[in-house]
Every structure is written in C-alpha cells, then in structure tokens.
Amino acid sequence: MAVSIRTDGEAAGLASSSNRSATGASWDQPILLRLVSIALFAGIWEVAGRIPVSFAFPTFSDTVVAFFGLLADGSLATAYLSTLQPLVLGVVLSAFLGVSLGTICGLWRTGEWLVIPVFIVLQAAPVAAFIPMVTFVYGIGMTAKTLAVMILALPVIVLNTYKAVRNVNESLLVMCRSFLGTNWQTVAKIILPDASPVIFAGLRLGVAAGFVGVVLAELLITPTGIGDLITFHRSRADYAEMYATIASIIALSTLTLVFLQWVEVRVFRPESRGA
Amino acid sequence: MGATALRNGPSPVPAPIDSIVEVRGISKTYGNVEALRGIDLDFPRGKLTSLLGPSGCGKTTLLKIIAGLIRADGGTVAINGKRVSAPGPERAFVFQDFALMPWATVTRNVAFGLELRGTNKAEREEIARRYIAEVGLAGFEDKYPHELSGGMRQRVGLARALSVDADVLLLDEPFSAVDEQNRRKFQEDLIRLRTNQNKTFIFVTHSIEEAVYISDRIVLLSPRPGRVSQIIEPEIDRSGDPERIHRDRHYLDTVDEIWQGLKQYVE
Numbered sequence: 001m002a003v004s005i006r007t008d009g010e011a012a013g014l015a016s017s018s019n020r021s022a023t024g025a026s027w028d029q030p031i032l033l034r035l036v037s038i039a040l041f042a043g044i045w046e047v048a049g050r051i052p053v054s055f056a057f058p059t060f061s062d063t064v065v066a067f068f069g070l071l072a073d074g075s076l077a078t079a080y081l082s083t084l085q086p087l088v089l090g091v092v093l094s095a096f097l098g099v100s101l102g103t104i105c106g107l108w109r110t111g112e113w114l115v116i117p118v119f120i121v122l123q124a125a126p127v128a129a130f131i132p133m134v135t136f137v138y139g140i141g142m143t144a145k146t147l148a149v150m151i152l153a154l155p156v157i158v159l160n161t162y163k164a165v166r167n168v169n170e171s172l173l174v175m176c177r178s179f180l181g182t183n184w185q186t187v188a189k190i191i192l193p194d195a196s197p198v199i200f201a202g203l204r205l206g207v208a209a210g211f212v213g214v215v216l217a218e219l220l221i222t223p224t225g226i227g228d229l230i231t232f233h234r235s236r237a238d239y240a241e242m243y244a245t246i247a248s249i250i251a252l253s254t255l256t257l258v259f260l261q262w263v264e265v266r267v268f269r270p271e272s273r274g275a
Numbered sequence: 276m277g278a279t280a281l282r283n284g285p286s287p288v289p290a291p292i293d294s295i296v297e298v299r300g301i302s303k304t305y306g307n308v309e310a311l312r313g314i315d316l317d318f319p320r321g322k323l324t325s326l327l328g329p330s331g332c333g334k335t336t337l338l339k340i341i342a343g344l345i346r347a348d349g350g351t352v353a354i355n356g357k358r359v360s361a362p363g364p365e366r367a368f369v370f371q372d373f374a375l376m377p378w379a380t381v382t383r384n385v386a387f388g389l390e391l392r393g394t395n396k397a398e399r400e401e402i403a404r405r406y407i408a409e410v411g412l413a414g415f416e417d418k419y420p421h422e423l424s425g426g427m428r429q430r431v432g433l434a435r436a437l438s439v440d441a442d443v444l445l446l447d448e449p450f451s452a453v454d455e456q457n458r459r460k461f462q463e464d465l466i467r468l469r470t471n472q473n474k475t476f477i478f479v480t481h482s483i484e485e486a487v488y489i490s491d492r493i494v495l496l497s498p499r500p501g502r503v504s505q506i507i508e509p510e511i512d513r514s515g516d517p518e519r520i521h522r523d524r525h526y527l528d529t530v531d532e533i534w535q536g537l538k539q540y541v542e
C-alpha cells in the first residue's frame with residue numbers, strides 16, 4: 001500500500017508542478033524568469049568548475065565546447081542512434097500497453113486482481129536489479145535494452161492509469177448512461193478524458209523512468225550508445241565530454257516531458273490551456 | 276380551499292385524462308433503509324409536477340427510478356404506456372451537480388446527448404446553438420464550464436436535456452447549487468420554457484415556495500418509508516408579473532397549507 005501512496009504523491013507532485021508551468025506558458029515574463037534561472041544555473045556551474053570542487057568537475061564553458069566537439073565528430077549522433085531505438089520502442093510500447101492494461105484493470109475486477117499486485121511489487125522492487133537478469137536471458141542486443149526500458153516505465157504507467165480509471169467522476173458516468181451512451185462511448189468519451197491528467201502524470205514518470213532504464217542498461221551491460229559514450233570518456237578522463245554527454249541526455253529527457261505535456265493540453269484537456 | 280384542489284391520503288389518485296408517466300407500486304429499499312413504499316403516481320402530459328418533501332424522503336430515488344438510472348425492487352414505470360426499466364430517448368435528466376464535462380466547451384456539452392446518438396457534427400452543433408440561446412447563454416458557446424457561474428452551468432445542463440428533444444424532463448434539485456438571484460431568474464425561465472416547449476417536467480425540490488411558484492401539481496412525499504402523502508394543484512395565474520405572484524393570496528395560502536402538512540416531519 002505504501003507503494004501506491006508513493007505513486008499518488010509523485011503523480012500529484014508532477015501534476016501540480018505541471019500546472020504551474022502551464023500557467024507560465026501564458027507567454028509573458030515567465031519566459032524571462034526561466035531564462036534567468038538557466039543563466040543562474042550555468043553561472044553557478046561555471047564558478048564551481050573554476051574553484052574547482054573536484055578535478056573531475058569541468059566548467060560550464062568547457063562542457064559547452066566539448067558538446068560541440070562531440071556534435072562535430074559525429075560520436076554523439078552515433079551514440080543517440082543506438083540509444084534512441086530501444087528507448088523510443090520501449091517507451092511507446094510501455095505507453096500503449098500500460099494505458100490499455102491500466103484501463104482494463106480499472107474497469108474489470110478480475111483483471112485488477114490478476115495484474116495490479118504484480119505491478120505494485122514491480123514498482124516497489126529496485127527493478128534495476130533485474131537488468132542483468134534480462135541480459136542473461138535476452139543477450140546484449142536491442143531486445144534487452146528495450147526490456148530494460150519497459151521494466152522501469154511500465155509499472156508507474158499501469159498503476160497511474162488504473163487509479164485514474166478507478167476514480168473516474170461517478171456523476172459523469174451516470175450522465176453518459178442517462179443520455180444513452182454505450183459502454184465503448186463511456187470509455188472513449190468520459191473515462192479516458194476524465195482520467196487523462198493522472199494518466200499523463202504516469203506517462204511522464206514512465207518516460208523519465210525509461211530514460212533511466214536505457215542508460216542503466218548501457219552502463220551495466222550493453223556497452224553501446226550514450227551509456228558507452230559516458231563510460232568511454234570517463235575512462236579517458238575527458239570529464240568535459242562526459243558531462244556534455246550526461247547533460248545532453250538530461251536535456252533530451254526534459255524536452256520529451258515538455259512535449260508530452262504539450263500534447264496533453266492540446267489534445268486532451270484544452271480547458272486547462274488558459275487556466 | 277379556494278382555487279387549490281386538494282386530495283388527501285396515500286390512496287391511488289384517479290388517473291388524469293392524459294398522463295405521460297405512470298408509476299405503479301414502486302418500492303425501493305437500500306440495505307435496511309426503506310426509501311420508497313408502494314408509490315402510485317401519474318404525471319400529466321405537458322405539465323410541471325414537483326416532488327416535494329423533507330430530506331431523505333426518497334425524492335431523488337423516485338426520480339432516478341423514473342429515469343431508469345436506479346432499479347426499483349418492485350413496481351413498474353410506464354412512459355407513454357410502455358414499461359421502461361432503463362434510460363430512454365423520451366426522458367432527459369438535469370443533474371443536481373450539473374455533470375458537465377470540464378474538458379468540453381458549452382457547445383459540446385449541450386450537444387453531447389446528440390453526439391452519443393450519432394447525429395453529425397454540423398447538425399448537432401446547430402441544434403445546440405439554438406438551445407444555448409433558448410436558455411440565455413448566447414455568446415458563451417466556446418467557453419468551458421469552469422469559466423461559467425453555477426447558474427450558467429445549470430443552464431448548460433438544461434440546454435443539454437432540451438436538445439435531445441425528450442418528452443419528459445427530469446430535474447433533480449437543479450437550483451440547489453445556484454445562488455438566490457439566479458434561482459429566481461431560472462424559475463421564471465422554467466415557467467416560460469414549460470409554456471413554449473410543450474414538455475413534461477418532473478421537478479424535485481425541497482423548497483415549498485419554489486414548488487408552489489412553478490408547479491402545476493405538487494406531490495408531497497412523507498419520509499421513512501417514502502410515500503405519497505398529498506397531491507396539490509396550485510392554480511396560480513403565472514401570466515403576470517413574477518413579483519405579483521409572490522404576493523398573490525393563493526400562492527401564500529398554498530405555501531402555508533403545505534407547510535402545515537409537512538411540519539409534522541420536521542423536528
């Protein structure tokens with residue numbers, strides 16, 4: 001039970017923070033504030049790198065230079081090509097599978113009893129520990145990486161979807177029935193739109209977890225892609241390159257989450273756009 | 276009794292000439308709470324009938340049984356002579372809590388009943404626009420529910436029920452979440468709608484004044500178990516100024532009469 005509470009907390013936290021940035025998206029000074037915040041961050045990084053806090057900690061400017069170096073010699077592109085395939089595949093599969101499974105469990109008692117406990121355990125478990133096992137079974141290829149992504153991404157997506165569907169607004173269900181909605185119409189026109197904020201909170205957490213999964217897989221087992229690039233530069237003590245790689249994947253992950261939120265507001269909850 | 280027709284006792288009321296909804300022997304028990312016992316009622320076509328009674332006497336339960344949203348333990352409901360036990364196109368419900376989809380505009384909410392029926396988009400939006408204007412919300416077509424006041428939201432709920440062109444409109448305390456000014460305005464609109472639309476309204480309320488003001492017929496329910504205790508037909512001329520009606524002798528007498536009848540159930 002503690003597990004499910006955790007999901008709620010995370011979902012709620014993310015939902016409220018997303019609300020805040022949605023308010024910011026009203027295109028006035030918040031943009032400026034955000035730029036200031038980024039500049040401040042870069043400044044502190046630069047100072048920390050110059051002190052230096054550690055010989056392995058590059059300055060911000062060195063990291064930026066290293067980033068363009070990696071872009072120019074093509075190593076970043078090659079690494080992302082290898083990392084993005086399992087990541088995108090795993091995330092897309094988790095999203096479809098997770099939302100479908102969660103919806104079914106939310107609607108159908110037997111499914112709930114069969115499936116939900118598994119995901120509660122999975123979410124509680126330090127799933128990263130399964131990754132070597134996955135490699136053992138599926139080798140070190142694309143399948144293993146995709147599975148690593150899914151193991152991390154799926155539980156939170158399933159559990160959030162399940163909870164959202166479970167807690168759908170009862171009076172809207174009655175309304176739909178009174179206006180002669182069929183079961184399919186009820187799911188498509190009431191349950192999913194009503195559940196979408198919590199489902200999307202789950203998707204955002206799932207996508208973030210998918211990034212963790214793919215990097216872990218590449219660091220732990222399959223020395224390819226971004227994980228390999230990080231390990232490689234560390235072994236050569238090219239710390240600026242290493243940090244540039246790490247920063248690039250963090251940036252990509254952030255951009256993906258922002259995009260997901262944009263889709264949510266655009267497609268599912270137009271009323272929250274101006275709110 | 277002046278112009279007020281009064282029939283006493285729980286015995287079945289003689290059927291009026293043309294009743295659109297016939298309720299026979301309806302009973303309903305929740306666990307060990309007997310919510311309704313042996314309800315026999317006829318609702319005359321084209322009239323506004325109120326179900327009035329103290330809290331917990333089973334008004335909502337009866338209305339939802341007529342709507343087909345709750346199954347009765349015993350008895351039957353017939354609409355236009357046909358027995359029903361599920362929601363149908365001849366009835367439309369207006370919900371106490373509005374039940375609007377927050378992610379949909381006023382137009383889509385109003386057109387939702389038609390959307391579920393598969394009416395094409397252009398046609399249903401045309402119909403929705405007409406009823407949005409009818410309930411006085413023209414100009415708000417593209418707003419979302421959270422941008423509207425409580426009174427306006429309930430107008431959306433009313434327009435949605437009107438747009439499916441049902442014969443019977445079922446309203447469960449539609450004004451309880453609406454402020455007093457809006458409530459007055461809304462009551463006047465309802466009287467006007469009833470004259471224009473030629474629909475049958477079944478209206479749940481626990482306000483005696485409201486019931487007397489808008490109803491052709493008032494069914495008083497007594498609690499534990501819910502039964503019909505009295506049927507009153509206030510014959511009030513509503514053509515004039517609404518303020519005058521509120522000072523009308525018959526109006527005041529009827530309100531007082533009902534209050535005398537209900538007082539025994541209130542501690």
Ligand SMILES: Nc1ncnc2c1ncn2[C@@H]1O[C@H](COP(=O)(O)OP(=O)(O)OP(=O)(O)O)[C@@H](O)[C@H]1O
Pocket residue numbers: 305306308309310328329330331332333334335336337481
């Ligand atoms: N789902 C339910 N489960 C158990 N008891 C219920 C349920 N719904 C209603 N009741 C009980 O049945 C009785 C009648 O309820 P109902 O909601 O029909 O009353 P009401 O006249 O609409 O009251 P109010 O004026 O408060 O809305 C009440 O005593 C209530 O507690």
Ligand SMILES: [Mg+2]
Pocket residue numbers: 334335336
């Ligand atoms: Mg009620």
